[in-house]
Amino acid sequence: MREPTRRGADATTAAVAAVFALPLLLLVPRALADVWRAPAVLPQQWGLRGVEAAFAPGAEAGTAVLNSTLVALGTTAVALALAWPAGRALVRLPARRRAVWFVLLLAPLLVPTYATGTGLVAWLLRLGLADTLVGIGAAHLVQVLPYVLLALLPAFGRDLDALEEAARVGGASRLRALAVVVAPAAAPVVATAALLGFVVSWSQVATSLAVGGGLPMLPVVALPFARSDPQVAAVLDLVLLVPPLVVLGLRSRWSARLGG
Amino acid sequence: MMAREPGGRPPDAPADAARGLRELLPLLPATTVLAVLFGGAVTGALSRTDAATWRAALGDPRFWPALGFTLRVTVLATVLSAVLAVGLAALVRRRPRAAAVVGVPVLVPHLVAATVAAAWLGPGGLADRLLGDLAVELVRDRAGVGIVLVTTWKEAPFLTLLVLTAWDEGVRRREEAAATLGAGRWDRFRHAAWPAVRTPLAVGSLVVGAFVLGSFEVPLVVGPTSPPMLATLALQQTRVASLEGTAVAAVTLLVATALALLPAVAAARWARRADA
Numbered sequence: 441m442r443e444p445t446r447r448g449a450d451a452t453t454a455a456v457a458a459v460f461a462l463p464l465l466l467l468v469p470r471a472l473a474d475v476w477r478a479p480a481v482l483p484q485q486w487g488l489r490g491v492e493a494a495f496a497p498g499a500e501a502g503t504a505v506l507n508s509t510l511v512a513l514g515t516t517a518v519a520l521a522l523a524w525p526a527g528r529a530l531v532r533l534p535a536r537r538r539a540v541w542f543v544l545l546l547a548p549l550l551v552p553t554y555a556t557g558t559g560l561v562a563w564l565l566r567l568g569l570a571d572t573l574v575g576i577g578a579a580h581l582v583q584v585l586p587y588v589l590l591a592l593l594p595a596f597g598r599d600l601d602a603l604e605e606a607a608r609v610g611g612a613s614r615l616r617a618l619a620v621v622v623a624p625a626a627a628p629v630v631a632t633a634a635l636l637g638f639v640v641s642w643s644q645v646a647t648s649l650a651v652g653g654g655l656p657m658l659p660v661v662a663l664p665f666a667r668s669d670p671q672v673a674a675v676l677d678l679v680l681l682v683p684p685l686v687v688l689g690l691r692s693r694w695s696a697r698l699g700g
Numbered sequence: 701m702m703a704r705e706p707g708g709r710p711p712d713a714p715a716d717a718a719r720g721l722r723e724l725l726p727l728l729p730a731t732t733v734l735a736v737l738f739g740g741a742v743t744g745a746l747s748r749t750d751a752a753t754w755r756a757a758l759g760d761p762r763f764w765p766a767l768g769f770t771l772r773v774t775v776l777a778t779v780l781s782a783v784l785a786v787g788l789a790a791l792v793r794r795r796p797r798a799a800a801v802v803g804v805p806v807l808v809p810h811l812v813a814a815t816v817a818a819a820w821l822g823p824g825g826l827a828d829r830l831l832g833d834l835a836v837e838l839v840r841d842r843a844g845v846g847i848v849l850v851t852t853w854k855e856a857p858f859l860t861l862l863v864l865t866a867w868d869e870g871v872r873r874r875e876e877a878a879a880t881l882g883a884g885r886w887d888r889f890r891h892a893a894w895p896a897v898r899t900p901l902a903v904g905s906l907v908v909g910a911f912v913l914g915s916f917e918v919p920l921v922v923g924p925t926s927p928p929m930l931a932t933l934a935l936q937q938t939r940v941a942s943l944e945g946t947a948v949a950a951v952t953l954l955v956a957t958a959l960a961l962l963p964a965v966a967a968a969r970w971a972r973r974a975d976a
Contacts, residue, residue: 452791453798460857461804464812466819466826478824479832522733525726532723541727543968548738549907550960552914554931555953558938558946559741562748582737585730643809646916646931659811659917666815666921674819677812684807692800 464681471674490671500656501676507573508642508658512683515577515584516637520630523589530589531596545589548582556582557650564651571653579647580640588637595629628694635687642683742957745950756944757951760937765927767955770913773844773929777851778909782901784852785859789897790889792860793867805857810850814921817850822922839922846922847929851915855908862904866897906967910960930956 470476471490473483494501526545530538548556560579561570569575603625607617623630648657662676749757757763792798805813820827822839839846874892883891919929928936934949934956 449795449798452795453801456788456792456798457801460853461801463816463820464804464808466816467812470819479829481826481829522730526730529723529726541731543964545730545734546907547961547964548734550910550964551738551741552910552916552931552953552956552960554914554916554934555745555957556738556741558934558949558953559743559745560737562744563740578737582734582741585734589730639807639809643811645811646914649935659809662811662815663917663920666811666818670815670819673815677815680809680812684809687807688804695796695800 467674467677467681470670471678473671490669490675493669494665494672494675500661501658501679504656504658504661505679507576507656511573511577511580511657512638512641514573515580515641516588516634518577519581519585519588519637520592520634522585523592523633524630527589527592528596528600531593532601546586549586551582552646553583553644554646554650557647561651570651571655573655576648576652576655576657577641579651580644583644583647584637584640587640588633591633591636592629595626595633600625632691635683635690639683639687642680742954745954745957748947748950749954750947753944753947754951757937757948757955760933760948760952762926762928762933762936763952766930766933766952769844769927770930770956771959773847773851774909774912776844777848777855777912778905780848780852781855781859781908782905784856785863785901785904786897788856788860789863789867790893793864799860799864802857802860805854806861808854810854810915811917811921813854814850814918817846817853818922821846821849840924842924842927844919844923847915847919850918850922851912855911859901859904859908862900863897866900867893868896871896902967906964909963913960914956930959 469483472486472488474487474489475485476483493499530541530545533541557579560575560582564570564572564575564578567575569578600622604617604622607621608614612620643659644657645659645663648655648660649663652660658676658680662673662680665673665676788802792802818839819825821834822828823837825834825839828834837845838849871893875888878888878892914931915929916931916935919932920935923929923932930952934952937949937952938946
């Protein structure tokens with residue numbers, strides 16, 4: 441079979457980028473265009489009105505960024521703590537039983553997020569957790585945990601078990617083996633899973649809207665601007681893109697280091 | 701509900717049961733948390749509904765158009781994403797840099813994707829200005845083209861990554877072997893690659909289909925006001941200032957949930973039968 445030529449590869453990358461990455465760049469001029477009336481292709485006036493309106497005192501975006509960050513961090517931490525033992529146990533099960541557990545643990549991904557959110561409200565109200573960050577985190581966990589579990593699975597397997605056993609045979613306690621041998625070996629996959637979990641929580645709209653009461657969460661605050669004020673929407677969208685861009689940046693650095 | 705091992709217990713049950721339990725113990729925290737939250741969500745929704753709310757929900761003049769619209773958009777976006785994913789995977793599988801770029805939309809929040817689409821393709825959007833006048837309505841159109849476009853832009857890359865994971869070195873070697881035997885491009889794909897990628901593609905498509913069925917922010921930004929998707933209809937229903945509104949919305953969402961789970965249940969049964 442023919443290997444792709446250099447020029448062919450470049451053309452493919454350019455074509456793919458034109459469809460899947462470059463359109464996002466429109467957010468930058470859109471965020472900085474104070475006046476951009478049709479049919480002009482370039483803005484009539486550049487400025488920071490969007491930033492000022494989004495982050496004005498009394499506007500919710502600042503609090504929303506903080507809330508979204510806290511919830512995403514908390515949810516991801518809990519998801520990792522739950523998914524780590526579950527994932528290790530899962531890969532040791534015989535294939536058939538593994539499949540059954542797999543389906544059970546991934547089933548929440550099939551349910552509409554707004555349904556999960558509105559369904560949980562009654563319980564969260566009873567527990568006094570409605571309209572709190574903890575309540576929002578709990579609702580996010582339904583989505584975050586399955587994704588984190590899926591992302592963790594590549595870390596587990598015979599290699600990791602063998603490493604742990606070697607450490608134990610060498611006299612390390614269970615905890616020490618985990619800290620010194622197992623965790624560092626699994627670190628890249630754990631980091632990937634954590635970043636994915638963060639982004640999944642960070643992007644939630646429907647669940648936050650359903651259980652959050654009026655608590656400002658970034659995508660919920662950004663949502664109405666998408667129709668009412670495209671400039672403010674673009675500013676908030678750029679903030680929303682920060683964690684995904686960090687993930688992409690780290691991923692390309694890691695794959696460069698691995699020579700991939 | 702706990703999964704029980706199919707086929708019953710072997711003869712030396714006690715020792716095996718103890719080992720089985722030890723094996724399953726680490727799975728319990730995650731499963732319990734999901735079961736409580738997920739089960740809580742479903743029972744929470746069910747507890748709000750009774751015969752009267754079901755009648756009210758199914759009698760809502762917006763319900764049936766929303767259901768039809770949701771199913772149409774879901775099938776269209778899912779099929780389009782799956783077909784595109786195979787094509788994209790074939791295109792980028794030996795080009796790691798292009799593959800990395802295809803992965804970009806996977807991490808982009810749906811809300812951002814929808815807003816960007818509106819800025820490009822909406823009335824007065826940049827495409828409109830560059831081309832003079834877009835001949836077709838792509839955003840907030842009644843046919844739901846905007847929702848299909850945004851969803852496909854987000855989900856085709858997700859499925860592409862799944863397909864690429866399965867289209868590995870082993871498959872490549874089989875393709876090469878087939879090529880030396882004189883197999884053409886289509887035959888190589890059909891006999892070497894397709895058997896390897898179809899399962900992850902099918903499982904991924906189930907997840908994508910379920911996601912589109914419940915999609916919320918995408919139709920709110922680029923969808924028509926009427927007909928709504930099921931999830932956005934539920935939002936409209938909760939905005940009625942009465943408790944009945946949330947109960948009717950619960951019914952709408954239960955219908956959406958059932959529709960999302962149905963293909964997965966069918967697929968699981970089918971896989972079991974194929975297995976046996």
